[in-house]
Amino acid sequence: MNIPDIKTITVAGAGTMGALIAQTFAACGYEVFLWNRSQSGLERGRAIMDENLSSIPHERQSAAARVLLTMDQNCFRGADLVIESIAENLEVKHAFYRQIEPLLKETCLIATNTSGLSITTLSRAFAAPERFCGMHWINPANLIPLIEVISGEQTAPETSAAVYALSEALGKKPIHVKDVPGFALNRLQFAVLREALHMVETGAASMEDVDRAMKYGLGLRYACIGPFETADLGGLDIFCGISEYLFADLADDKEPQALLRQKKAEGKLGLKSGAGFFDYSGSRGAEAVAERNRKLTAISKILFEI
Numbered sequence: 572m573n574i575p576d577i578k579t580i581t582v583a584g585a586g587t588m589g590a591l592i593a594q595t596f597a598a599c600g601y602e603v604f605l606w607n608r609s610q611s612g613l614e615r616g617r618a619i620m621d622e623n624l625s626s627i628p629h630e631r632q633s634a635a636a637r638v639l640l641t642m643d644q645n646c647f648r649g650a651d652l653v654i655e656s657i658a659e660n661l662e663v664k665h666a667f668y669r670q671i672e673p674l675l676k677e678t679c680l681i682a683t684n685t686s687g688l689s690i691t692t693l694s695r696a697f698a699a700p701e702r703f704c705g706m707h708w709i710n711p712a713n714l715i716p717l718i719e720v721i722s723g724e725q726t727a728p729e730t731s732a733a734v735y736a737l738s739e740a741l742g743k744k745p746i747h748v749k750d751v752p753g754f755a756l757n758r759l760q761f762a763v764l765r766e767a768l769h770m771v772e773t774g775a776a777s778m779e780d781v782d783r784a785m786k787y788g789l790g791l792r793y794a795c796i797g798p799f800e801t802a803d804l805g806g807l808d809i810f811c812g813i814s815e816y817l818f819a820d821l822a823d824d825k826e827p828q829a830l831l832r833q834k835k836a837e838g839k840l841g842l843k844s845g846a847g848f849f850d851y852s853g854s855r856g857a858e859a860v861a862e863r864n865r866k867l868t869a870i871s872k873i874l875f876e877i
């Protein structure tokens with residue numbers, strides 16, 4: 572299979588993720604188009620990039636500002652790689668793939684930033700599914716090093732290898748994952764969230780204290796060593812013994828828990844609605860995001876030298 576030298580990238584979808592993905596590539600010197608179907612979507616993308624500019628190293632800010640925003644689908648014609656980051660809906664993504672595939676160069680690779688839709692199922696809209704794979708970025712895309720590279724049944728090994736190598740070239744820390752629901756990150760994230768909600772619902776600890784347990788305990792350690800390294804350092808006999816008495820007591824809900832459903836029903840959706848588990852009204856929302864970005868930048872610099 573002919574793999575292009577990736578120089579020109581078109582990101583489709585100028586939302587929360589697409590805008591920051593485009594900006595990350597531009598900051599690293601790639602030629603980047605950011606496509607959106609509407610002018611208002613492009614304006615939102617521009618605002619997301621502008622707000623984020625200060626979290627990009629100073630010397631890369633002028634390159635980062637070179638993203639070309641457009642509604643013109645001709646931007647797909649010259650791309651070596653298209654990254655699709657539009658609405659998380661199978662039919663919407665399929666319709667989009669059918670529209671753009673005829674415009675692409677024969678060598679162009681296509682990656683989706685889907686959070687969890689099956690790559691194999693998504694690939695069915697393509698005449699050339701071997702050129703398609705998952706490239707799952709984590710929010711905020713420019714600050715979190717992990718990228719999950721997911722191969723579907725039809726993905727050619729050369730395609731996922733090229734997307735993996737590109738992620739490394741960006742200074743990211745990619746992993747290969749099979750096309751399983753939630754890939755790796757969301758399987759881990761939701762195992763933790765299910766248990767966190769269970770602890771609050773059963774009164775074992777408050778939301779604040781569960782967050783503290785993660786931030787000052789597990790989370791900090793996990794930023795340095797993963798669960799397998801942790802178990803090795805702690806002793807596998809100890810971890811086996813704890814598993815024997817603890818597993819039966821851990822959350823095993825098969826549906827979203829009542830507390831989460833209740834917040835959703837009340838319209839308390841978190842940052843975007845001004846309240847969720849905590850309050851983000853007034854300037855609190857912007858302050859919470861700025862504080863998160865400041866800490867992520869500082870810790871990444873120390874731990875990963877990026």
Ligand SMILES: NC(=O)c1ccc[n+]([C@@H]2O[C@H](COP(=O)([O-])OP(=O)(O)OC[C@H]3O[C@@H](n4cnc5c(N)ncnc54)[C@H](O)[C@@H]3O)[C@@H](O)[C@H]2O)c1
Pocket residue numbers: 584585586587588589607608609612655656657658659660663667684685686687707708709710
């Ligand atoms: N938000 C996250 O934390 C996160 C993290 C990782 C991956 N993702 C995934 O990234 C993708 C985008 O998510 P987001 O959070 O940026 O969403 P968003 O709602 O911020 O942006 C989605 C974009 O898709 C565009 N869009 C919607 N319907 C469309 C259509 N029919 N045709 C073309 N464009 C259309 C919208 O104009 C918008 O610009 C999704 O697949 C999502 O699951 C999101």
